[in-house]
Amino acid sequence: MSAETPFLMGPVRVEPAINRITGESGPVELEPQVMDLLVYLAEAKGEVRSKDQIAAALWPDASVNEDALSRTVWKLRQALGDDAKAPRFVQTVSRRGYRLIMPVEPMGADAPPVTPKVSRSVLMLSAAALVVVLVGARIVLRQPDAVAPHVAIAPDETSALLDRADGFYAQYTRSDNEAALRLYERVLTEDPENAAALAGLANALTQRVIRWGLDGEANRTTLTEALQSGEMETPRSQAALQRAAALALEATEIDPGHARAWRALGLIRAAQSEFDAARRAYDRALVIDPENWGAMINLSELEDLSGHPERQADLLARSFEAMSRDYAANPVAIRPWQSEVGLAVARLRAEAGAPQQAELWYRRVLALDPLNADAVKGLAAVLRESGDEQGAQALCRELETAGGGLCDL
Template sequence: MSERRYYNFDCFRIDPVERVLLRDDKPVSLSPKVFDTLLALVEHSGHIVSKDELVEIVWPDTFVEENNLTQYVAAARRALGDNRQEQRYIETIPKRGYRFAPSVRLITEDSDSVLIEERDSLRIVVKDKIEEQVSSGLALSTFARAVINHRIFAIASLTAFLAAVAGGYLVFEKRTRAALTGRVTTNAQAQTDYQEGQRLWNRRLGGDQLQAAALFEKAINEDPKFALAYVGLADCYAFDWPNWKLAEEKANKALEIDPQLGEAHATIGFVRTFWQWDFAEAERQFRLAFELSPNYATAHQWYAAYFIALGRVADAKHEMQRALELDPASLPINADLCQALYYSTEYDAALAQCQKTLALDPNFINTHIYLQKIYTMKGMGKEALQEILTTEKLRISDPDYIYPAALALTEGLTQSGTKGLWQAQADYSARTGSTDVGLAESYALAGDHEKAYHWLERAFQDHEFAFAYTIADPLFVDLRVDERFNRLAHYKSAQAIASERAGRNQ
């Protein structure tokens, strides 16, 4: 006799077997790991689940930083129509973890009868102390069985850098053969989901990227021949540490449907640049992208990123300007031109471009990330501090959020200028966790070259996504006289030469 379980609360139902969240019997789009996060909290409703416990349940044997967990919880709240301020469903328990607040009904069915059991999860509140009693005996086993064969979809601690290089979304040519090849879809719902995925992806926030991936998957389910939806999903995976290898797989699936899809080649070029450091193949893929889809702005944007990885900053600026000509309304491309100008050490021009981008959207996170370093290089410490604080508020979508290191950063800036600011940031990041590249940058800006080199070496050994950007970054200029830094830069020299030769032979 097989048994099915459902979890009901308010107008929602969770079906762990089908892995679906329903609201008034209509499915709500969730990425796999957002669903797992919500399910873990619901199965422990009324109980406090520590952050460590939640990570262990949802990402067993995988390192996930606290900030990434926060993004998934925020995405789960949004799916329920909740937010950090109201916390009607998911409560944050300071210094402890999270608790699912509403009463949850566990409904059990078997194959031979309709409803055989319905039990409530209860929480008894006594004064200011919560004594938790669950009469339903909710067990973890159902959850464990549901996720054991499910692929990991965790965003690593690269949010700033992922945002930094993320491209403007798909700008594709209208061709008469489009509907036949899968470049467009005749399924109205698939098209709607795809367009919403585009919109969320362009926002460049961690939780929105998860939602975008879920929508692209939904569009594919609705129209399995929708090639551009595969490209959209591939682009999501291209910035996802555990799943980047799936990016090329999904891009190749798009090419099976439409071999003339230049967008897919651009994605593969990006993956080969930043995850595999295979610059010769990346160059080949970008050239195919331009041949098939010459007006695809994202290909030019990512080609600019490729040039930055090779240290060819003049070429990078030229390509980014070309991308902006093709898609002048793109927020990511407008912001990334700031980055290209920064790498060219044109700080005033970079600042002006960032201000233009903020005029389009004052809350676009990429722009604030770039401004941190631009203001620092211009010696404008107060402005750099403000950009750090603004970035953190945008990262967790809470305008009232107070960055825990805010006071230390302010004191560091007051006592020792921009070096003190970044020393405080480095100390906080070292305690709480950060990317290797993030720590290397902070220590370099603080003037601690030994620690900066140490973390660059770690980034190289860990094959960190953002390491490819470090060689050309002007904030590491003082390290370039160090032979150790030059040895790290040598990692790509053979590939770069091979790439340039391949380009000349085309």
């Protein structure tokens, strides 16, 4: 079978030349690497292919970690509507690799396309519940007979809900965090195996414990404050963190290549004072996504907590750079953080006896946030200590003229 020849795989038509599959729910475009995986498994005719064999075939000139392969397999299953626990197409063979279990039949390029069918809901009555299975959505709902039929969330609406939840979560206020929590729960009501929603809910539950406490009376901004308060050790907090950990772990099992799930797990382990486990989770997130600035920020605090403050500044500097590259695509999440991260780097450089580097970082913050009072005051202090009194006073006057407050140097 040629790698360019269309073929049938049960009810699915596969067109490798245009990276498209068409099944009962309609056409789906695949990433080239995902299509390459599907063709490679199809050519194996049901035989198991090891992870090493697949990596060598798909990435012949690169060293690929297991997460990249796992994520590619996950994307293929998502496109096929397959379930790793009860596979129809791609089977995981424990300790060996993967194989295609759906029969493959080569076909000519002029073969007629598969006609999408309207999926039918399969209704099953039990003693207390009506279970509605929506083909292709992996949605299971249980309702008492007396309850009106539930309208499922469409895939586009699920994506919109996740974006909205992430937007609320990124504000780091108690009310926004609670709103995010409820939106993640709504998605999970419809799609219990949505890795993004599981990771988001784990994050929101963890932030609730760290920042505000389970009674909502605390007002903390860092994990360090939370650990020093002793509240993380209470039975209620430990139970809440255990629930969050279970959600994050489930997300990593569903999608091992989900960087945010590993970052969430890292924060939870750090809140449980399991610093080595937290570091492993953060490192995993950064292997998957080297630009994950949130994991870098969390890891920088962990390094300080575990007795390695000298590593903080470098991690925060990397985070600042990654945020600069990602800002245009993700301003809502980045804006509350970037100035504070840059200021932290500047202060750490100053404390380390590197005033020139501190000055550079204060100026970098002001280039993005021109009226940041802390950056103006920090830079003015550095200039004054270096003998540039005139420059320090000019900065303060500019801030005061713009209504940014007094320097108080």
